[in-house]
Structure formats: C-alpha cells, structure tokens
Amino acid sequence: xxxxxxxxxxxxxxxxxxxxxxxxxxxxxxxxxxxxxxxxxxxxxxxxxxxxxxxxxxxxxxxxxxxxxxxxxxxxxxxxxxxxxxxxxxxxxxxxxxxxxxxxxxxxxxxxxxxxxxxxxxxxxxxxxxxxxxxxxxxxxxxxxxxxxxxxxxxxxxxxxxxxxxxxxxxxxxxxxxxxxxxxxxxxxxxxxxxxxxxxxxxxxxxxxxxxxxxxxxxxxxxxxxx
Numbered sequence: 001x002x003x004x005x006x007x008x009x010x011x012x013x014x015x016x017x018x019x020x021x022x023x024x025x026x027x028x029x030x031x032x033x034x035x036x037x038x039x040x041x042x043x044x045x046x047x048x049x050x051x052x053x054x055x056x057x058x059x060x061x062x063x064x065x066x067x068x069x070x071x072x073x074x075x076x077x078x079x080x081x082x083x084x085x086x087x088x089x090x091x092x093x094x095x096x097x098x099x100x101x102x103x104x105x106x107x108x109x110x111x112x113x114x115x116x117x118x119x120x121x122x123x124x125x126x127x128x129x130x131x132x133x134x135x136x137x138x139x140x141x142x143x144x145x146x147x148x149x150x151x152x153x154x155x156x157x158x159x160x161x162x163x164x165x166x167x168x169x170x171x172x173x174x175x176x177x178x179x180x181x182x183x184x185x186x187x188x189x190x191x192x193x194x195x196x197x198x199x200x201x202x203x204x205x206x207x208x209x210x211x212x213x214x215x216x217x218x219x220x221x222x223x224x225x226x227x
C-alpha cells in the first residue's frame with residue numbers, strides 16, 4: 001500500500017476518518033433530540049427549523065463555507081465568543097472543520113432519524129406510558145429499537161457525506177497538513193501537480209467507498225421492506 005500512497009496521502013486518509021467519526025458521533029448525540037422535536041412538535045416555526053436543517057442539501061458548499069468562515073473569524077459572533085472563553089480562532093483548525101462538518105452533514109443525520117420517529121407514531125409510546133414506563137425508558141426500550149433502521153441510515157450517510165466534503169472544508173480549513181488537509185483536498189493537490197496516478201488511487205478509493213455505502217443502504221432498505 002505504501003508504494004501507491006505517500007505518507008501525506010495516509011495522513012489525509014487518517015484525518016478524514018477522524019473528522020468523519022467525530023462529526024457522526026456528535027450529530028447522533030445532538031441531532032437525535034432535534035429529530036425528535038421535529039417529528040413531534042406542533043410549533044408554528046417547525047417548518048422554518050426543518051428548512052434550516054435541509055438548507056445544506058441545496059446551498060453551494062462554498063457559500064456555506066464562506067459564511068462559516070465569517071462567523072468563526074475574529075470579527076464574527078462565534079469567533080468573538082471562542083476568543084473570550086480562551087479557545088482561540090477556529091478557522092484553519094480541526095475544531096473548525098468539525099463545526100463546518102456538523103452543519104454541512106446535519107440533514108443527512110437528522111432527516112432519516114426524524115422520518116423513523118414519524119413512522120413509529122404515538123401508539124407505542126402511549127402503550128409504554130400505560131405500563132408505567134418513564135419517557136426516557138420508553139425511548140430506549142421502545143422507540144430506539146423501532147427506529148434502528150433510521151439510526152443506521154443516518155450513521156452511514158453522515159459518515160460518508162463527511163468523508164466526501166470538499167468545498168466547506170477548503171473554505172474554513174484551507175490546506176494544512178495533518179490539521180485540515182482531508183482526502184478530497186489531497187486529491188485536488190495531486191491533480192494540480194499533474195500527479196494523476198496518486199489522484200487515481202485516492203479518487204478510486206472514494207469511488208469504491210461511495211458505492212459500498214449506497215449498496216449497504218439499498219440492501220438495508222430492501223430487508224426492511226421484506227419484513
């Protein structure tokens with residue numbers, strides 16, 4: 001493998017996997033309550049929140065990355081907050097990439113979980129409540145098992161989407177080795193340097209990875225449909 005991938009390629013792969021894993025775990029932790037609220041709330045501004053969650057699906061990544069860069073900059077609201085609490089500047093750091101990835105991959109995690117919650121309906125929770133189950137117990141013993149396919153889909157999509165990021169991470173992270181240079185940017189560097197063989201190895205790896213992700217999702221959906 002080392003004869004096809006340079007040390008910088010391996011560093012980019014490791015950084016990308018670390019970013020995807022961190023982003024997916026955080027999105028599952030914070031996106032699940034949001035998905036639950038979107039599935040059950042009757043607030044008038046629920047539609048606006050749904051639109052905000054889905055915005056990264058249609059917004060150009062460079063636009064999202066630009067405004068995140070402004071917000072996290074020294075004069076932006078998030079940048080001033082992090083400076084005041086001693087965290088320093090977020091642009092061109094791994095922490096900044098995580099924040100950008102959380103926003104950019106948000107709909108790929110929240111929407112499948114929300115749809116799973118909607119599909120369950122209120123009946124299982126009502127039955128659990130009549131049996132004396134507390135809300136948190138009912139969620140983990142009743143809702144979570146029923147919504148497991150939604151969680152699996154959200155996990156796979158969130159991880160895969162983060163792996164394939166380019167525009168957002170380039171805008172807010174730049175191209176710093178071992179800090180912000182992910183696989184997509186490494187491929188771009190190889191192409192700019194006319195190093196097509198190295199670019200082929202990384203791009204081909206992402207192509208195979210993307211195909212396997214889609215194959216796994218379709219297989220999962222087919223199994224659920226047959227039950």
